[in-house]
Amino acid sequence: MQYMLMIYSDQSRIQAMAPEDGQKMMAAFNAYTESLKAAGAYVGGDRLQPTSTGATVRVRDGQTQVLDGPYADTKEQLGGYYLIEAADLDEAVKWAARCPGAAVGTLEVRPVWAM
Amino acid sequence: MKFALLIRLDEAAQAAEAKAKGVEHPPVSPAYAAYAQAAVEAGVMRGGQRLRPSSTATTVRVRDGQTHVLDGPYAEAKEQLGGVFLIEAATLEEAVQWAAKCPGAATGALEVRAVWE
Amino acid sequence: MTPAHTAAAQAARSGYGKLLAYLAAQTRDLAEAEDALADAFAKALDAWPRTGVPASPEAWLLTAARNRWLDGLRRKRVRSDARDHLTLALDEAQAQAETHHDIPDQRLRLIFACAHPAIAPPARAPMILQTVLGFDAKAIASAFLVAPAAMAQRLVRAKAKIRDAGIPFAIPERADLAERLDAALDAVYTVFTRGWGDPLGADPESRGLAEEAIWLGRLIAQVLPDEPEPKGLLALMLHAHARRAARRDLGGRFVPLDAQDVSLWDRPMLHEAEALIHQAAAAGRPARFQLEAAIQSAHAARAFTGQADWAAVVILYDGLVAMTGSVVAAINRAVALSRSEGPAQGLAALDAVAEDPRLADYQPYWAARADLLARTGDKAAAAAAYDRAIGLEFDPALRDFLQERRAGLG
Numbered sequence: 001m002q003y004m005l006m007i008y009s010d011q012s013r014i015q016a017m018a019p020e021d022g023q024k025m026m027a028a029f030n031a032y033t034e035s036l037k038a039a040g041a042y043v044g045g046d047r048l049q050p051t052s053t054g055a056t057v058r059v060r061d062g063q064t065q066v067l068d069g070p071y072a073d074t075k076e077q078l079g080g081y082y083l084i085e086a087a088d089l090d091e092a093v094k095w096a097a098r099c100p101g102a103a104v105g106t107l108e109v110r111p112v113w114a115m
Numbered sequence: 116m117k118f119a120l121l122i123r124l125d126e127a128a129q130a131a132e133a134k135a136k137g138v139e140h141p142p143v144s145p146a147y148a149a150y151a152q153a154a155v156e157a158g159v160m161r162g163g164q165r166l167r168p169s170s171t172a173t174t175v176r177v178r179d180g181q182t183h184v185l186d187g188p189y190a191e192a193k194e195q196l197g198g199v200f201l202i203e204a205a206t207l208e209e210a211v212q213w214a215a216k217c218p219g220a221a222t223g224a225l226e227v228r229a230v231w232e
Numbered sequence: 233m234t235p236a237h238t239a240a241a242q243a244a245r246s247g248y249g250k251l252l253a254y255l256a257a258q259t260r261d262l263a264e265a266e267d268a269l270a271d272a273f274a275k276a277l278d279a280w281p282r283t284g285v286p287a288s289p290e291a292w293l294l295t296a297a298r299n300r301w302l303d304g305l306r307r308k309r310v311r312s313d314a315r316d317h318l319t320l321a322l323d324e325a326q327a328q329a330e331t332h333h334d335i336p337d338q339r340l341r342l343i344f345a346c347a348h349p350a351i352a353p354p355a356r357a358p359m360i361l362q363t364v365l366g367f368d369a370k371a372i373a374s375a376f377l378v379a380p381a382a383m384a385q386r387l388v389r390a391k392a393k394i395r396d397a398g399i400p401f402a403i404p405e406r407a408d409l410a411e412r413l414d415a416a417l418d419a420v421y422t423v424f425t426r427g428w429g430d431p432l433g434a435d436p437e438s439r440g441l442a443e444e445a446i447w448l449g450r451l452i453a454q455v456l457p458d459e460p461e462p463k464g465l466l467a468l469m470l471h472a473h474a475r476r477a478a479r480r481d482l483g484g485r486f487v488p489l490d491a492q493d494v495s496l497w498d499r500p501m502l503h504e505a506e507a508l509i510h511q512a513a514a515a516g517r518p519a520r521f522q523l524e525a526a527i528q529s530a531h532a533a534r535a536f537t538g539q540a541d542w543a544a545v546v547i548l549y550d551g552l553v554a555m556t557g558s559v560v561a562a563i564n565r566a567v568a569l570s571r572s573e574g575p576a577q578g579l580a581a582l583d584a585v586a587e588d589p590r591l592a593d594y595q596p597y598w599a600a601r602a603d604l605l606a607r608t609g610d611k612a613a614a615a616a617a618y619d620r621a622i623g624l625e626f627d628p629a630l631r632d633f634l635q636e637r638r639a640g641l642g
Contacts, residue, residue: 004166006196008189024635028622035623039592044162046201048119049229055207057214059221066211071123071226074190078121078228081199083164089173090378096175097182097377103628107175108189113140113165173379180627184374186381 002043002112003084003092008076009105011050028100036084041095047080076105083112117161117203118210121226122219124197126168140167146218154202154213161201169195194223201230237281247290248273248366253342254335255297257401258321262345262363263391264301272296290335298322339364340455341401343448346390347416348399355390356415357422362387365444375426375441377626403455413456417465417521420448424469442473453508460512464522467508471528474501486633494535502532523552527564542572559588560596567600575607595624599634611641 017025029047036042048054051070058065070077079101086092089109096107133141143151143165154160169188176183188195200217204210207227214225248269255265272293286292301322305315328335346359358376361367373383393399404412427441449466456462478496481487509529512522527548530541549565552558562585570578582601591597602617618638625631 002164004164004199006189024632027635027638028631031619031622033623034619035593038620041593046117046119047231049231051226051228053207054226054228055211055214057211057220057225057227058223059215064215064220066215070228071121071194071224072190072192076189078196089382093173093175093184093379094377096173097177097184097626098624100628100631102175102182103177103631105176106189109173109175110169110188111167111171113167175377177626177628180629182374182377182626184377184379185370186379 001086001088001092002114003086003089004110004112005082005084005092005096005099006078006108006110007080007082007099007101007105008108009079009101010076011079013104014079015050025100025104032099033082035098036082036095041084041086043083043085045080045082048078051077079105116205116210117201117230117232118207118213119228119230120200120202120210120214120217121196121228122198122200122217122223123194123226124219124223125193126170126195126197127193128222129197130168144218150217151200153216154200159202159204159213161203163198163200165198166196168197197223237277247293249339249342249364250335250337251290251293251297252363252366253338253401254325255294255322256345256363257338257341258325259301259318260398260401261318261395263388263395264304265297266363266391268297268301268304269293271300291330294325294335298326338401340451341403343416343419343452344403344412345394345399345401347412347419348394349411349415350397350399351390351393352386353415355386356419357426358383358387359390360419360448361423361441361444364448409459413452413459413461414520416452417461420445420452421465421469421521423448424472442469442476445469446473458515460515460517461519461521463508463512464519464525467505467512467525468521468528470501470505470508471525471532474498474505474532480629484629486627486629488633489531490534490540497532497535499535502535505529505532518551520552520556523548523555527552540571542568546572559585559590559594563597563600567604570604570607575604579604579608593624595621595626598624602634602637606637606641614638615641 014022014025033042033045052068054070056067056069056071082095082099084092084095086095089111092109092111096102096109099107101107129141133139151160151163172186172188174185174187174189176185197219200213202210202213204213207229210227210229214220214227217225219225252262252265252269255269256262259265275296276289276293280286302319305318325335342364343360346363347356351359354376358372361372361375362369369384369387370380372387373380376383378386403409424442424445427443427445446466446469449462449469453459453462453466474497475489475492477498478492478494479487487493505525506529509522509525512525527545530544530548533544534540545568546565549561549568552561553565563582566578566581566585568578569581579601582597582604585591585597598617598621602614602621605611605614605617615638618634618641622631622634622638625634
């Protein structure tokens with residue numbers, strides 16, 4: 001089964017990190033990605049740019065509304081995700097717990113519908 | 116540039132639709148299929164995923180070396196992340212155009228985020 | 233919470249496992265016994281702050297649980313023969329508690345039921361945590377990195393199995409004891425190892441899984457004094473636990489075993505472990521936990537002689553590998569070999585198991601490999617192995633440590 005591991009974290013905290021801490025975090029993420037690949041669990045993944053660079057779009061009554069920023073102004077934001085192949089939820093949760101993002105933010109694990 | 120279109124859906128409405136049709140989950144609607152096809156033909160589609168409802172979600176945190184595993188999504192809300200499209204666009208404006216065309220924008224909301232490459 | 237509440241809660245909790253074990257052993261229905269007891273505890277928490285804690289809290293709770301259970305039986309119109317049987321069992325339990333002002337401690341029987349070979353192995357340790365120690369399913373789920381709904385399911389299924397298959401609440405007969413004891417000790421050790429994720433005891437919810445496991449180990453060793461393996465397990469856990477204070481520095485950073493300050497090791501605990509190893513050895517039946525305890529003892533030699541006895545560790549791991557065929561033991565043996573014979577020999581021993589597909593996500597293998605490659609001077613290969621280890625690590629403090637090691641390769 002495929003699972004999406006969604007990484008929620010406080011982006012202001014990550015942006016405020018000392019450069020060496022930021023590099024260390026990046027290196028940990030790279031190592032994690034490589035481990036997923038080596039175990040044959042990696043399907044895909046993306047790292048999102050900060051919410052300040054994005055926009056939210058709704059269409060109501062034929063009118064398109066575009067707002068600056070994220071869908072909801074919360075302390076933690078979706079910062080990226082991995083798509084992994086796992087035998088079951090237990091295995092997916094184990095991968096989530098190893099993700100460096102779980103130590104600073106929260107990971108949401110959700111199965112995806114087969115396309 | 117690559118952009119993620121994060122689709123926020125009203126899950127209750129989706130569940131009601133599935134129930135009305137007597138299926139576990141509604142199949143990809145013709146409108147979504149047409150949208151995805153259009154994006155493929157325009158050469159901008161880079162991928163996508165459709166998530167199962169947030170009732171199937173589990174959250175994981177590690178604090179002080181201790182792992183906490185909880186049932187449920189990251190945040191309880193009426194609208195939940197229901198799927199993602201990845202598209203190639205030159206600018207945020209172009210990505211927003213694609214977001215506005217997505218059927219999800221008419222019932223929920225689309226959050227457009229640039230992807231680090 | 234008022235002091236009366238706290239006193240009531242404490243009195244209630246300390247008796248939980250004992251009461252549940254007793255009720256379940258009498259009735260063989262663990263899930264119903266839990267429900268009845270939960271109700272009795274709720275009544276106690278309501279009544280005791282007003283009336284004071286009764287002279288015999290256990291008898292009080294048992295009466296309340298029994299009444300609630302019998303009410304339920306009447307309401308549910310349980311078949312009369314089944315009801316008679318249960319009523320009799322509950323009345324007996326009641327009479328016993330009233331005449332002796334105490335109830336027999338049958339927690340070991342409950343442990344054997346929970347760790348029965350018919351119970352799925354992943355459910356055994358969680359069952360013990362929930363029934364004997366009173367942990368809730370949510371806390372157990374986190375300790376085992378499993379979604380709470382899945383853990384709750386696992387526990388429900390195990391309890392139904394105990395009831396429907398008629399799994400006995402009994403200490404096994406001699407003929408079965410060895411196999412059954414292995415399963416029970418294994419479950420207790422699992423509880424202990426799950427406690428390692430919280431080396432500082434920072435999480436009040438985890439309530440010291442390591443301490444709870446040691447408590448269970450003592451219980452088994454006391455009730456079965458002629459068996460050497462419970463002593464082996466207890467010694468193993470005490471050895472590991474004695475180093476608790478040395479495993480993190482003041483900044484909360486991970487300290488590997490050979491860099492630990494031995495003055496921080498708990499001497500009385502080490503001595504107790506050593507004594508247990510000797511008592512167990514007298515039986516002349518070495519087995520897995522006794523060997524593992526002896527390995528820890530060889531490491532602990534550093535506290536007394538200034539250096540660990542690596543040659544002894546290798547020989548002991550040879551025995552463990554021969555006995556269990558465990559790939560984990562083979563990896564540890566390779567590490568020990570690198571200390572006594574040199575990193576190249578250790579690496580060659582690691583290569584011998586490298587084809588095992590389970591190693592793809594087994595972090596200790598990659599950490600060991602990275603360390604040995606670094607010692608042989610193969611920096612590029614060491615860096616790649618460190619990356620695998622970093623990517624597979626759960627504990628942020630260990631991840632930091634591995635990242636520092638990798639950065640130190642130059």
